[in-house]
Amino acid sequence: MPKRDYSLLGADARRAVEIGLATAEWYHTDVPRKEMKALMQRSDAQAIRDTELLFGAMILFVGLGIALWPSWWSAPFWLAYGVLYGSAMDSRWHECSHGTAFRTPWMNNVLYEIASFCMMRNSATWRWSHARHHTDTYIVGRDPEIAVMRPPVFFKLIGNFFGIFDAWTAMNRMLYSAFLGVHPEEKTFVPESEWPKVVRVARISTVIYLATIALALAMGSILPLMVIGLPRLYGAWHHVMTGLLQHGGLADNVTDHRLNSRTVYMNPVSRFIYWNMNYHVEHHMFPMVPYHALPKLHAAIRHDLPAPNRSIREGFAEMWPALVRQLKYDDYFIKRELPPTAKPYREDFHTAALGTAAE
Amino acid sequence: MSEWVDACSVDDIETEDVIRFDHGGKTYAIYRSPDDEWFCTDGLCSHEQVHLADGLVMDYVIECPKHNGQFDYRNGEAMRAPVCVNLGTYPAKAEDGRVLVQVA
Numbered sequence: 001m002p003k004r005d006y007s008l009l010g011a012d013a014r015r016a017v018e019i020g021l022a023t024a025e026w027y028h029t030d031v032p033r034k035e036m037k038a039l040m041q042r043s044d045a046q047a048i049r050d051t052e053l054l055f056g057a058m059i060l061f062v063g064l065g066i067a068l069w070p071s072w073w074s075a076p077f078w079l080a081y082g083v084l085y086g087s088a089m090d091s092r093w094h095e096c097s098h099g100t101a102f103r104t105p106w107m108n109n110v111l112y113e114i115a116s117f118c119m120m121r122n123s124a125t126w127r128w129s130h131a132r133h134h135t136d137t138y139i140v141g142r143d144p145e146i147a148v149m150r151p152p153v154f155f156k157l158i159g160n161f162f163g164i165f166d167a168w169t170a171m172n173r174m175l176y177s178a179f180l181g182v183h184p185e186e187k188t189f190v191p192e193s194e195w196p197k198v199v200r201v202a203r204i205s206t207v208i209y210l211a212t213i214a215l216a217l218a219m220g221s222i223l224p225l226m227v228i229g230l231p232r233l234y235g236a237w238h239h240v241m242t243g244l245l246q247h248g249g250l251a252d253n254v255t256d257h258r259l260n261s262r263t264v265y266m267n268p269v270s271r272f273i274y275w276n277m278n279y280h281v282e283h284h285m286f287p288m289v290p291y292h293a294l295p296k297l298h299a300a301i302r303h304d305l306p307a308p309n310r311s312i313r314e315g316f317a318e319m320w321p322a323l324v325r326q327l328k329y330d331d332y333f334i335k336r337e338l339p340p341t342a343k344p345y346r347e348d349f350h351t352a353a354l355g356t357a358a359e
Numbered sequence: 360m361s362e363w364v365d366a367c368s369v370d371d372i373e374t375e376d377v378i379r380f381d382h383g384g385k386t387y388a389i390y391r392s393p394d395d396e397w398f399c400t401d402g403l404c405s406h407e408q409v410h411l412a413d414g415l416v417m418d419y420v421i422e423c424p425k426h427n428g429q430f431d432y433r434n435g436e437a438m439r440a441p442v443c444v445n446l447g448t449y450p451a452k453a454e455d456g457r458v459l460v461q462v463a
C-alpha cells in the first residue's frame with residue numbers, strides 16, 4: 001500500500017495543513033538587496049532575440065518537414081521541430097507564467113498563450129497550479145505538479161518521454177473543462193473568478209484540435225497533426241528528461257529548496273530549449289530572477305547550495321537508481337550534501353523527512 | 360485623520376525601490392517612484408502574506424517576490440495573477456529629508 005496520498009483533496013493534503021507544511025516559510029540564501037535588485041531586472045531584448053530564434057527555427061524545420069513529406073528524409077526536421085514545440089514551449093510556458101521572460105507584460109502573455117496551447121495546458125488553470133507548486137514545492141497533497149510520485153510508476157515515466165500519459169490526461173481535462181466546467185481538484189487552487197476563463201480556453205483549444213483533425217480527414221493525411229498536436233508527443237522527450245531532474249529522487253515534505261530541487265549544468269542547446277531552468281534550486285528560491293540572470297544568481301549563491309550535477313548524464317546517474325530504490329522503499333531519497341560554507345539544513349524542521357531512509 | 364509618522368530618511372530608499380516599515384503591530388511597504396514621489400501600501404501581499412519589500416519595483420508596479428503577482432502601488436490595484444485582492448494604500452510624503460506616512 002503506497003504511504004503517500006497525492007490527491008489535493010486527500011489525507012496528506014489535510015495533514016500538511018494541520019502540521020504547518022502548507023504555505024510555510026522556506027529557506028532563502030541571504031543576498032544583499034542591491035545585488036538582488038540587479039539580478040531581478042527585466043529586459044525585453046534577450047527574450048525577443050531568443051523568441052525570434054525559436055520561431056524562426058520552428059518555421060524552417062516545419063517547412064522542410066512538409067516539403068519532404070512523406071519521405072523519411074523529412075524525419076530529422078520533424079524531430080527538430082517537435083523538440084521545439086513539445087519541449088522548448090514547456091520552458092517558455094513556465095517563464096512567461098512567472099512574467100519574467102520579457103519586461104513588457106503583453107509579450108509575456110502572448111508567448112504564454114501560444115506555449116500553453118502547444119503543451120496542451122489550460123493557460124488559465126496552470127497559472128494557478130504553478131503558483132501552488134512554488135508555495136508548496138513537493139509537499140505531498142499540496143503540490144499539483146509532482147512529476148515523480150512515490151513509488152514511481154516506471155511505465156508512466158517512460159511513456160511520458162513520448163507524452164503519452166500526459167497528453168491523454170491533458171486531452172481528457174480539456175474536454176472535461178470544455179463541456180462540464182472546472183474540475184473539482186482545480187477548484188481547490190483556481191479562484192472562482194477565473195473559472196469562466198478556464199472553460200473559454202478549453203473550448204478554444206478543442207475547436208483548434210477539431211479543425212486540425214477535420215483538415216487531416218479531408219486531406220486523407222496525418223500531415224496537419226504532425227504540425228499541430230502530435231509534436232507534443234514526439235517532441236516531449238527533452239522537457240521530460242530535464243523536468244525529471246528538477247526534483248526526482250530528492251526529499252519531499254521539506255521547506256528548503258536545497259533539499260528538494262536539483263541544479264544541473266547543461267550544454268548550451270539544452271539550456272536554450274530549457275531556458276536556463278537547469279538552475280532549478282536558484283529558480284525556486286528566487287522566482288523573481290529572470291531566466292537570463294540565473295547563471296549570475298548561481299554564481300552569487302553557490303557557496304550556500306549543494307554541488308550541482310555536472311551534466312544531464314551525471315544527474316540521471318544519481319537520480320535513476322534512487323527512483324528504482326523508491327519502488328521498494330517509498331521513503332528513500334537522496335540527501336544532498338552542503339558545502340562547508342553553507343548555512344545548514346533546519347534538521348529540526350525536517351525530521352519526518354530526513355530521519356527516515358536517507359543515506 | 361491619523362498623525363504623520365516619521366518612517367525613515369529619504370536616503371534609506373533608492374529611486375525606484377521599496378522598503379519595509381513596521382508600525383503599531385502592522386507592516387507596510389514604502390516606495391520611492393522613478394520620479395522620486397513617495398507612496399505607502401500594506402506591506403504584505405494579499406495572495407499569501409509575503410513581504411512586498413523583497414519584491415521588484417518597475418515604474419509604478421511592485422512585483423511580489425513569491426509568485427510574481429503585481430500591484431500598482433499608487434492605488435493598490437491588483438494587476439496580475441495570482442493576486443486578486445487590492446492592497447490598502449496610505450498617504451506618504453517627504454519633508455526635511457524624512458519620509459512621513461499617515462498610517463492608522
Ligand code: FES
Pocket residue numbers: 404405406407408409423424425426427428429440441442
Ligand atoms: S504571495 Fe504574492 S503573488 Fe503570491
